[in-house]
Amino acid sequence: MDYRADDRLELALRASNEGIWDWDLGSGDIHYSGRILRFLGYRRTEMPHIFKELDRVHESDREVFVEKLGEVMKPFGEELLAVEPRMKTAKGEWRYFRIRGTVVRDEDGEVRRMAGSMIDISRRKIVEEQLLEERHLMRLLVDSVPLNIYFKDLKSRFTMVSRSQANWLGCDDPAELVGKTDHDYFSKDHADQALQDEQKILKTGKPIFGYVEKETLPNGEMAWVLTTKMPLVGRKGEIIGTFGVSSNVSELVQTQQSLAETAAALQQRNNEIEEELSLAREVQLALLPQTYPVVPAGAAESRVKFGHRYIPISGLAGDFFEVFPVGENAVGMFICDVMGHGVRSAIVVSMLRGLLEQAGQKAEDPAAYLSVLNSGLTGILQQAGVTMFATGFAAVVDLAAGELRYASAAHPAGIIRTDEGASILPLGGRGPGPGLGLFKDAEYATQKMKLKGLRELLLFTDGIYEVENRAGEAFLENRLVKVVGESTGGGVEALLESVLSRVLSFAEHARFDDDVCLLAMEIRE
Secondary structure, three states, X not given: XXXXXXXXXXXXXXXXXXXXXXXXXXXXXXXXXXXXXXHHOOOOOOOOOOOOOHHXXXXXXXXXXXXXXXXHHOOOOOOEEEEOOEEEOOOOXXXXXXXXXXXXXXOOOOEEXXXXXXXXXXXXXXXXXXXXXXXXXXXXXXXXXXOEEEEEOOOOOEEEEOHHHHHHOOOXXXXXXXXXOHHHOOOHHHHHHHHHHHHHHHHHOOOEEEEEEEEEOOOOXXXXXXXXXXXXXXXXXXXXXXXXXXEEOOOHHHHHHHHHHHHHHHHHHHXXXXXXXXXHHHHHHHOOOOOOOOOOOOOOOOOEEEEEEEEOOOOOOOEEEEEEEOOOOEEXXXXXXXXXXXXXXXXXXXXXXXXXHHHHHHOOOHHHHHHHHHHHHHHHHHHHOOOOOEEEEEEEEEOOOOEEEEEEEEOOOOEEEEOOEEEEOOOOOOOOEOOEOOOOOOOOOOEEEEOOOEEEEEEEOHHHOOOEOOXXXXXXXXXXXXXXXXXXXXXXXXXXXXXHHHHHHHOOOOOOOOOEEEEEEEEOO
C-alpha cells in the first residue's frame, strides 16, 4: 500500500501517542490536535494558549520554560524548542509533558510560525525521580558508613567507591577512581592477589568473608585490613562484577572480636525485628473485621451482606477497612489506603485505627466522619514533623432513610450495581476532598443516593486496577465497572472472586504490584 507522507506522519504520531500543535505568530492563533486536548482535558473552545498563559506552567518549571521559549523567539535565535515542564490540566492536576517545536523565520530572522509535538511523560518522570532518589540514598549510605566500600565491573575496574575508600587511596574525589584498578594504587603483589580473588568470585559466585590482607598504600605505608568481597548480582540474577567492604585493623584481635560481637548483636537484633514484624503482621490481620454487623440490629438475618479480600504485597500493608453499626438501622463502611508500604504506612494505619472510635460519633455523616479522621491524623503528623497521607472513602447504608450516603478523601469512588447496570458513584461537582493528613481544615462533601434498585457496592484501593498487562496497559476503573456489571446474582463472594480472577488474568505476571483491599456489600430484599 502506498502511503503519502502525511499519512505516514499521522500513523507515526498515533503510534507514539504524541499530539501536534501549530502556532501562527502573525495571527496569534494556535491549533492543537485532539490528542493534546485529551492530554490536558479541555474542549477545543476552552483550550488555553500554553505559550502565553504561563500560570498553566508549574512555578518550579516556569523560569526554564520562559528562558527556552525566549531563546527560540529571538531574531535568528535557536531553531528548536525542547522543554519538559509540568502543566496544569483542566482538572487542576500537574502533569509532565515533553514539548518539542521548530520555527519558521522571515528574512529578518523573526519567528513567524512555530509547530511541534507534545506528549504526556508523567509516568516516566515519576520513575526518573524515584531512580534519582534511590541513587541519592545509595550514595548517601555509601559515603556515610565509616568503612571502605567499592564496586567493580567484570574486569575489576572501579565503578563506584565510598568517600572513605577514596581517602584511603589518597584521592579527594571518589570519581577519580572510576575506571581504574588496584594496579593503579597498590603494589603489584597485592594487586595481583586481589585480581585473582575477584576472578575466583566471578567464576564461582561464592563470596570471600572476613579475611585479613596486607595493603601497601600509595604513600608507601603498610596497612592490614579486614576484607569481605562479594559477587555483584544484577536485577536478573546475573553476576555483573564484585563489591567489597574493608576496614583498617591496626589491632587485629580487638577488631575481630568487636566485629564478631557486632555481627552477633546485629543477628540477634535482626531476629528480634523479624519477630516483632511477624507479630505486627498477625496483629494487623487480626484487626480486620472477622464478623459483620446485622442490620437491622437484632434481626434474624441481616439485609446487608458483606465480604472482603485483603492482599498485602509485603509483610505490613497500608490498606485497611472497617464495617461498623450506625444506630439500629444503618451500617457504616470505611476503606483506606496509606501512602507507601512497610512499617511507616503500618504506623499511620495504627494512628487511623486509633482515631476511628472518635470519628464514630460522626459516622452518620461520612463527610464529618472523614473530617474527624483528617483533623486527628494531621495533628499527629504535623507534631511529629512527618509528611504522610492516606486516601479514604466512607459510606453509610441507612435502611430507615432508604439512602446511601458517602464521601471521599482523594480515594477512588466505589462502584455500584443497580437494576440499571454498574457505574461509579458520582462525587458531585467538587469531586473528592483532599487526602487525609495533608490539611487540617480540609472540607469533604457528603453525597446521597436512594437505596431503591441498589443491589451491590464495591469499595477498593487502587492496587486492584493499576496492574498492567504485557503491553503496559493498566486495567483501570472502566474494566472494573464492567466486571461488576457482569457479576450478577451470586452475592458478594461471587463478586469478589470474579473481580480478582479477571484482574489477575489481565496482569502480566498474574500478581499485584500494590496492596489490594476489596470490600463488597449487597442489599437483600
